[in-house]
Amino acid sequence: MGLKQKLHRQKEKYKGTKMAPAFNALHTFLYLPNDITHGGTHVKGADDLKRTMNIVIMALVPCLLFGMFNAGYQHYAAIDETLRAAPWQNFFTWDNLIMGLWTILPLVIVSYGVGLAIEFLFAVIKGHEVEEGYLVTGMLVPLIVPVDIPLWMLAVAVAFGVVIGKEVFGGTGMNILNPALTIRAFLFFAYPTWMTGDKVWIHGAVARDKAIAAGENIDAISGETILGFYAKSGQELTVQAANGAEIATTYGERADALYSLQDMFWGFIPGSVGETSKALIIFGALFLIFTKIGSWRIIFSTLVGAVAMGLIFNGVAELGWISESSKFYGLMTVPYWQHLIIGSILFGAVYMATDPVTASQTNKGKWIYGFLIGFISIMIRVFNPAYPEGVFLAILLMNVFAPTIDHYVLQGNIKRRAKRLKLKTA
Amino acid sequence: MSKDIKIRKGLNIRLKGEAEKTLSNAPRSRTFAIRPSDFHLITPKMVLKEGAKLQAGDTIFYSKSNEAIKFVSPVSGTLTEIERGAKRVIKKLLIEGDQQDSYKDFGAIDPSSASPESIREFLLTAGCWPFIKQRPYDVIAKPDSEPKAIFISGYSTAPLAADLDFILQGKEKELQAALTALSKLTDGQVHVCIGNSDSPLSGMNDVTIHKVKGPHPAGNVGTQIAKIDPVNKGEIIWTVSSQDLVIIGELILSGKFNAERIIALAGSSVKSPKYYKTKIGSEVSTFVYDSGLDEENVRVISGDVLTGTAISPKGHLGFYSSTVSIIPEGDDYEFFGWNKPVFNKISPTRALTFSWMLPNKKFELNTNTNGEHRAFVVTGNYEEVFPLDIYPLQILKACMVEDLDQMEALGMYEVAPEDFSLTEFVCVSKQPHQQIIRKGLDLMYKEIG
Numbered sequence: 113m114g115l116k117q118k119l120h121r122q123k124e125k126y127k128g129t130k131m132a133p134a135f136n137a138l139h140t141f142l143y144l145p146n147d148i149t150h151g152g153t154h155v156k157g158a159d160d161l162k163r164t165m166n167i168v169i170m171a172l173v174p175c176l177l178f179g180m181f182n183a184g185y186q187h188y189a190a191i192d193e194t195l196r197a198a199p200w201q202n203f204f205t206w207d208n209l210i211m212g213l214w215t216i217l218p219l220v221i222v223s224y225g226v227g228l229a230i231e232f233l234f235a236v237i238k239g240h241e242v243e244e245g246y247l248v249t250g251m252l253v254p255l256i257v258p259v260d261i262p263l264w265m266l267a268v269a270v271a272f273g274v275v276i277g278k279e280v281f282g283g284t285g286m287n288i289l290n291p292a293l294t295i296r297a298f299l300f301f302a303y304p305t306w307m308t309g310d311k312v313w314i315h316g317a318v319a320r321d322k323a324i325a326a327g328e329n330i331d332a333i334s335g336e337t338i339l340g341f342y343a344k345s346g347q348e349l350t351v352q353a354a355n356g357a358e359i360a361t362t363y364g365e366r367a368d369a370l371y372s373l374q375d376m377f378w379g380f381i382p383g384s385v386g387e388t389s390k391a392l393i394i395f396g397a398l399f400l401i402f403t404k405i406g407s408w409r410i411i412f413s414t415l416v417g418a419v420a421m422g423l424i425f426n427g428v429a430e431l432g433w434i435s436e437s438s439k440f441y442g443l444m445t446v447p448y449w450q451h452l453i454i455g456s457i458l459f460g461a462v463y464m465a466t467d468p469v470t471a472s473q474t475n476k477g478k479w480i481y482g483f484l485i486g487f488i489s490i491m492i493r494v495f496n497p498a499y500p501e502g503v504f505l506a507i508l509l510m511n512v513f514a515p516t517i518d519h520y521v522l523q524g525n526i527k528r529r530a531k532r533l534k535l536k537t538a
Numbered sequence: 539m540s541k542d543i544k545i546r547k548g549l550n551i552r553l554k555g556e557a558e559k560t561l562s563n564a565p566r567s568r569t570f571a572i573r574p575s576d577f578h579l580i581t582p583k584m585v586l587k588e589g590a591k592l593q594a595g596d597t598i599f600y601s602k603s604n605e606a607i608k609f610v611s612p613v614s615g616t617l618t619e620i621e622r623g624a625k626r627v628i629k630k631l632l633i634e635g636d637q638q639d640s641y642k643d644f645g646a647i648d649p650s651s652a653s654p655e656s657i658r659e660f661l662l663t664a665g666c667w668p669f670i671k672q673r674p675y676d677v678i679a680k681p682d683s684e685p686k687a688i689f690i691s692g693y694s695t696a697p698l699a700a701d702l703d704f705i706l707q708g709k710e711k712e713l714q715a716a717l718t719a720l721s722k723l724t725d726g727q728v729h730v731c732i733g734n735s736d737s738p739l740s741g742m743n744d745v746t747i748h749k750v751k752g753p754h755p756a757g758n759v760g761t762q763i764a765k766i767d768p769v770n771k772g773e774i775i776w777t778v779s780s781q782d783l784v785i786i787g788e789l790i791l792s793g794k795f796n797a798e799r800i801i802a803l804a805g806s807s808v809k810s811p812k813y814y815k816t817k818i819g820s821e822v823s824t825f826v827y828d829s830g831l832d833e834e835n836v837r838v839i840s841g842d843v844l845t846g847t848a849i850s851p852k853g854h855l856g857f858y859s860s861t862v863s864i865i866p867e868g869d870d871y872e873f874f875g876w877n878k879p880v881f882n883k884i885s886p887t888r889a890l891t892f893s894w895m896l897p898n899k900k901f902e903l904n905t906n907t908n909g910e911h912r913a914f915v916v917t918g919n920y921e922e923v924f925p926l927d928i929y930p931l932q933i934l935k936a937c938m939v940e941d942l943d944q945m946e947a948l949g950m951y952e953v954a955p956e957d958f959s960l961t962e963f964v965c966v967s968k969q970p971h972q973q974i975i976r977k978g979l980d981l982m983y984k985e986i987g
Contacts, residue, residue, distance in 0.1 A: 157886060161967060403890070473918075
């Protein structure tokens with residue numbers, strides 16, 4: 113008796129019991145089920161939700177792998193700044209990968225473990241099948257958190273995000289807010305010192321900082337992100353040069369000295385785990401658009417929105433409407449196109465804004481929805497005093513407004529129909 | 539005022555087993571059946587009892603809500619069985635056919651001189667009224683309603699559907715008689731949509747001919763209505779399928795209700811798919827065994843694979859069907875079927891599905907759902923195959939929550955379940971779109987009427 117028959121018998125045994133959804137979730141992982149059509153169309157297209165979600169996960173895997181190398185690279189480069197001189201040689205090394213596996217695999221395991229446990233629990237309690245939405249969420253979560261986040265925080269946040277962000281609304285397909293971003297937002301607001309500081313973006317930076325505070329003499333740069341540097345652009349900073357001399361500089365200059373545009377594009381920079389490599393995100397975006405799984409309308413319009421806001425800020429700075437001493441000056445003068453390769457706007461546009469459940473559901477609405485996400489992201493990025501990044505806040509905000517956008521798009525259709533009727537009866 | 543229609547949105551589902559264009563006579567069926575479920579929302583009121591002798595054209599039952607709508611016997615014989623289900627609902631009427639049909643004579647009429655009232659009366663008494671359906675609600679037309687137009691599709695784009703140009707050829711006289719009669723029943727126009735200019739319908743008088751181009755659902759009458767003269771609130775449109783025009787036409791010309799119909803026997807499980815001349819309600823086995831089947835475990839569908847009704851291999855041809863499709867059942871598991879690359883199924887995406895690379899391949903699809911039922915998740919994919927100016931996802935959701943105002947506003951009067959067959963086919967969440975729309979229409983019919 114083959115595995116197929118054995119599992120089929122088990123399935124028949126579990127049928128109608130409480131555990132049926134849990135068993136079926138595992139069974140359907142191995143085998144496409146033997147369900148046949150009843151009424152309606154007698155044949156069906158090849159795609160199901162598992163396949164759809166699987167494509168998104170495939171698009172995310174390069175980002176995850178890169179994130180692992182980057183975790184190691186940032187850790188070692190923080191200790192030995194000379195590594196940054198030749199990132200290509202020093203990036204794809206075993207040391208980096210092992211360090212990355214050591215720090216990031218636990219994040220993945222906690223994210224999937226906690227999230228799927230809750231999904232299974234709810235499926236068994238409510239008697240519905242385990243839906244695939246969390247397969248993507250569980251992958252996104254480790255990619256959008258700082259590498260050194262304590263695992264218990266992540267576990268609490270995942271539990272909150274899955275239960276409050278999704279299950280209370282009825283599970284996959286019913287939620288209003290993107291669950292992964294709900295988790296991110298929970299972390300941001302519940303543990304602000306962890307999520308916003310300049311220490312969490314590089315593995316070991318917190319421990320080193322504590323050691324320095326305790327009086328140890330360690331030579332290492334802090335774990336500031338580029339946006340963090342730019343936000344404090346004009347402020348002065350002293351760094352130690354290789355020969356021990358102290359050099360006075362500003363945060364803005366320091367960022368430029370540390371990270372080149374190439375570094376930003378290829379992703380050799382500190383940041384959340386999966387969002388640093390713009391090249392791989394663009395690759396993922398092309399893959400999603402090609403497979404018709406991701407909405408090109410949303411991705412494209414988000415970038416257009418971001419560029420629009422960036423241009424406005426550049427214009428404001430150019431016209432001299434803002435003084436150089438303003439704390440917003442640093443980020444406002446970042447060239448508009450550069451906004452796309454720093455921070456997580458690309459990652460957000462490609463993997464987060466395109467979540468079909470929480471985005472606008474009409475094609476016209478998607479244009480508006482995406483544009484506003486890009487626009488507001490850059491606005492928050494520049495104006496948020498506590499935390500110089502606004503992509504996740506902008507997406508969550510637009511998640512809330514997506515039904516409103518759709519409502520007005522539908523009104524257009526409804527009015528057209530009413531007008532047609534009026535013409536007829538007039 | 540002819541108007542050519544070209545649609546871009548849609549999907550041609552290319553399946554193996556298209557019927558070859560040769561016509562055979564199916565052996566005469568022993569029994570014939572009428573299933574009242576073919577007539578949506580009609581509750582039959584029986585006129586005859588079991589054992590009654592019938593002529594072709596004798597009334598068997600009429601609609602409980604409207605006595606004028608009569609349903610007649612397709613053949614002469616004996617009413618042998620009234621099969622009832624739960625709550626004594628009549629599921630099937632079984633007629634044992636005579637060797638040779640004798641017809642009840644309704645008397646021929648001249649459609650060009652007859653008055654609209656007499657034509658209406660004639661079609662009602664002779665049992666041809668059920669061929670006329672109406673939008674909104676996609677039910678048999680109310681005899682006293684005033685349609686603003688009548689639509690006839692002479693072009694079929696549904697997968698494996700009978701080629702109307704083939705089955706209508708040589709029937710020009712009947713078609714013309716029926717169209718002239720129908721044109722009397724409306725103040726508006728009779729719109730006939732054809733696929734190519736050598737269609738038997740192309741030379742018809744008293745009608746407006748439109749040419750249609752594009753992928754399925756270009757041939758669906760719902761698409762044609764939407765592009766030519768959409769239904770507004772309070773308006774009624776009648777639709778008749780073109781193969782039924784032949785029966786109406788023959789009745790007008792000869793006074794006989796001749797339920798003869800040419801059907802396409804198609805599908806990947808059929809050994810030699812081709813066309814058969816048979817009668818409404820015949821046992822499908824009469825021609826299925828003639829063509830032969832490739833396998834045992836099959837689904838026999840009276841109608842096309844998107845909108846037809848599953849019947850048993852010993853079942854009977856439905857009242858409106860001009861196609862019988864037979865495809866393999868898909869009640870088997872597929873190892874890692876959800877993530878491995880797929881070459882043998884049709885998909886509108888490219889999610890490791892490669893039907894986009896095989897534009898000329900004919901597929902052998904089975905009845906597997908290719909995944910489990912889920913909540914609506916993916917958006918934007920229905921719009922790609924839905925040519926109507928309606929938001930499909932939103933109208934489906936309005937139906938599910940029974941929001942009558944929203945259903946009306948979003949265009950419920952314009953749609954029929956079959957318009958949602960393609961969205962159902964591509965649905966990633968495997969939702970039963972046609973059923974949702976049918977329930978929504980029924981609710982509106984009940985509440986608004």
